[in-house]
Amino acid sequence: MVRFLMPGLQLLRDTLGRQLRLLPLVVVLGLASAALEGAGIGLIIPMLGIIAGSDGSPGLSGISAVFHQVGSGLDNGDRLMALGAAILALIVLKNVIAFANTVLTNFIYGKASHSIRSALANQLLRIGYPFFLQQNPGRLLNIISNESWRASDAIQTVLAAMVNASAAVILLAFLLLLSWQMTLFVALGLIVVQVAHAALSATLKAPSRKVTSFNSDLAARMLHLVHAGRLIRVFGQENREKAAFDSASDSVRHAGFVLQTRQGILPPLTEVLHSALFLAAVVSAWFAGVSFPVIVAFVVLLYRLQPHVRALQMSWSQIQGWSGSLEEVRWLLDSSDKPKPPSGSEPIAGINEGIAFAGVTFRYPASGSRAVVLRSATFEIRGGCSTAIIGRSGAGKTTIVNLLCRFVEPDEGHILIDGLPLDRIDPAHWRRQIAVASQDLELVDGTIFENITYGQSATLAEVERAAKLAEAHGFIEELSEGYQTVVGYRGASLSAGQRQRIALARALVRDPAILILDEATNAVDGLSEAAIVETLKLRAGRRTTIVISHHRSTISFCDDVVVLGGGRVRSRARLAEVASLSMDQLYEHEAPLESQS
Numbered sequence: 043m044v045r046f047l048m049p050g051l052q053l054l055r056d057t058l059g060r061q062l063r064l065l066p067l068v069v070v071l072g073l074a075s076a077a078l079e080g081a082g083i084g085l086i087i088p089m090l091g092i093i094a095g096s097d098g099s100p101g102l103s104g105i106s107a108v109f110h111q112v113g114s115g116l117d118n119g120d121r122l123m124a125l126g127a128a129i130l131a132l133i134v135l136k137n138v139i140a141f142a143n144t145v146l147t148n149f150i151y152g153k154a155s156h157s158i159r160s161a162l163a164n165q166l167l168r169i170g171y172p173f174f175l176q177q178n179p180g181r182l183l184n185i186i187s188n189e190s191w192r193a194s195d196a197i198q199t200v201l202a203a204m205v206n207a208s209a210a211v212i213l214l215a216f217l218l219l220l221s222w223q224m225t226l227f228v229a230l231g232l233i234v235v236q237v238a239h240a241a242l243s244a245t246l247k248a249p250s251r252k253v254t255s256f257n258s259d260l261a262a263r264m265l266h267l268v269h270a271g272r273l274i275r276v277f278g279q280e281n282r283e284k285a286a287f288d289s290a291s292d293s294v295r296h297a298g299f300v301l302q303t304r305q306g307i308l309p310p311l312t313e314v315l316h317s318a319l320f321l322a323a324v325v326s327a328w329f330a331g332v333s334f335p336v337i338v339a340f341v342v343l344l345y346r347l348q349p350h351v352r353a354l355q356m357s358w359s360q361i362q363g364w365s366g367s368l369e370e371v372r373w374l375l376d377s378s379d380k381p382k383p384p385s386g387s388e389p390i391a392g393i394n395e396g397i398a399f400a401g402v403t404f405r406y407p408a409s410g411s412r413a414v415v416l417r418s419a420t421f422e423i424r425g426g427c428s429t430a431i432i433g434r435s436g437a438g439k440t441t442i443v444n445l446l447c448r449f450v451e452p453d454e455g456h457i458l459i460d461g462l463p464l465d466r467i468d469p470a471h472w473r474r475q476i477a478v479a480s481q482d483l484e485l486v487d488g489t490i491f492e493n494i495t496y497g498q499s500a501t502l503a504e505v506e507r508a509a510k511l512a513e514a515h516g517f518i519e520e521l522s523e524g525y526q527t528v529v530g531y532r533g534a535s536l537s538a539g540q541r542q543r544i545a546l547a548r549a550l551v552r553d554p555a556i557l558i559l560d561e562a563t564n565a566v567d568g569l570s571e572a573a574i575v576e577t578l579k580l581r582a583g584r585r586t587t588i589v590i591s592h593h594r595s596t597i598s599f600c601d602d603v604v605v606l607g608g609g610r611v612r613s614r615a616r617l618a619e620v621a622s623l624s625m626d627q628l629y630e631h632e633a634p635l636e637s638q639s
């Protein structure tokens with residue numbers, strides 16, 4: 043039994059924490075309510091004895107004889123009343139305890155469900171960033187939005203199974219004490235039913251995994267419809283996308299139908315088998331000469347036992363049916379096979395000499411046979427200076443930003459900050475020194491003020507100053523709500539250039555030691571860009587700035603330029619020395635490493 047509860051129990055253990063101590067109480071309350079029920083049923087024996095007019099105990103032994111003696115000192119009328127009152131009191135008490143157990147299991151279920159969702163969110167926030175480079179977002183969305191709920195349901199089923207198992211154990215014990223022969227007969231019958239049930243339940247695992255996998259595909263399709271709305275319309279792909287979505291949805295329907303049909307066979311089958319067992323027990327008891335009150339008490343007990351056993355068997359098949367969901371949730375919560383977050387413990391409070399890439403080689407994880415992105419890259423970014431990192435598309439510029447932010451780690455070589463290896467520096471400390479404005483970093487669904495102060499508390503005056511530097515203040519003031527304007531999901535209510543200027547203001551409000559601009563102004567008009575470049579010049583000699591751009595004007599204020607190409611650093615030079623070269627000429631500019639300044 044424990045084996046079938048195992049996946050749910052493991053999830054309970056992983057997520058519940060302190061509430062785990064409440065599980066034994068669930069069992070104790072389940073046992074207590076079943077014991078009270080069994081005692082109430084046992085008191086039917088003397089009641090029936092009085093009604094049938096037999097005041098002796100013919101054919102009664104063991105617990106049935108004990109029950110038969112209850113209230114034997116009273117006259118029949120008083121005894122009948124007292125037995126009735128006692129049975130009613132036991133029923134009331136049993137239901138009070140059962141209700142208390144329902145409240146307790148609902149409490150544990152609620153806590154466990156919340157813990158699962160919270161643990162999933164925590165895992166997604168703490169996990170090493172390369173995980174997101176490898177995983178299908180549809181799979182992750184499906185786990186959070188669908189499978190986590192099924193895992194919660196599985197936990198509820200486990201709790202119900204614990205209560206039902208406790209009740210079944212106690213009621214079986216009463217049956218055993220009433221008649222071990224009949225109990226043996228029933229127990230053997232139950233084992234046969236269980237074997238048939240387990241064999242059928244085992245066939246649910248494969249369709250359950252299929253449902254989970256098709257659900258992931260469907261979630262990916264949903265994400266695509268939401269994110270690619272413009273692309274689909276502009277290329278007139280509505281029909282094709284509709285067909286693809288319908289096909290994914292129909293696969294879920296079909297897999298779900300197969301699973302539910304197989305699951306649906308189980309309740310009628312178990313009902314038929316249990317009823318047959320029930321009738322066979324009664325008939326064989328009559329042939330074996332078991333006394334009438336005992337048969338009645340046995341039948342009532344058996345009748346009460348049956349729903350618990352059936353519920354237990356249903357729990358079994360439900361958990362098999364949710365095995366795919368449980369596996370998915372446990373996979374995401376398991377950190378052992380996931381990329382670790384960046385490590386390091388040395389504090390850092392700024393940057394003086396600069397950043398040095400020393401023989402850095404890097405290839406994206408899970409990129410199969412794809413080329414090495416950076417091969418033995420060696421160059422310096424001088425502290426307090428502005429450095430342009432340029433190269434043709436795909437040369438590895440954004441990869442350098444990813445390495446600097448420690449989203450990914452070098453396969454070989456080191457990145458040194460004032461001579462200290464970056465992987466020894468506390469990543470939280472380090473990231474506080476950096477601010478990134480990039481074409482890829484979205485806005486959050488909040489006000490402009492909230493977007494600019496994301497990750498940095500600042501006054502309205504400071505926010506306005508940063509917005510002025512980013513050439514955003516003018517257009518923000520023209521909005522009816524000003525800085526309180528809600529920008530919508532990913533800043534959908536703003537133009538691309540407006541979004542970029544808010545993202546730049548968000549980076550500038552931190553006044554970071556290292557400002558990284560990765561194509562941060564490519565959607566901004568020329569005049570605004572010129573003004574932004576003037577702003578960036580103000581940082582010269584004071585703060586370190588890294589600029590990635592394909593535009594000559596954007597890098598015009600930089601002191602140094604690093605040219606990437608073919609997976610390596612082609613050259614590093616003072617920008618003034620190569621001022622006469624066009625962007626295309628710069629991309630091809632070669633300078634042997636030893637001659638690089």
Ligand SMILES: Nc1ncnc2c1ncn2[C@@H]1O[C@H](COP(=O)(O)OP(=O)(O)OP(=O)(O)O)[C@@H](O)[C@H]1O
Nearest residue numbers: 175406409415433434435436437438439440441442
């Ligand atoms: N997540 C990823 N997984 C696998 N390969 C990647 C990933 N991101 C980038 N690459 C590959 O790494 C190489 C460098 O990409 P990167 O984004 O650093 O180029 P870039 O110089 O910034 O290009 P662009 O100017 O077009 O923005 C490219 O060949 C790209 O295909």
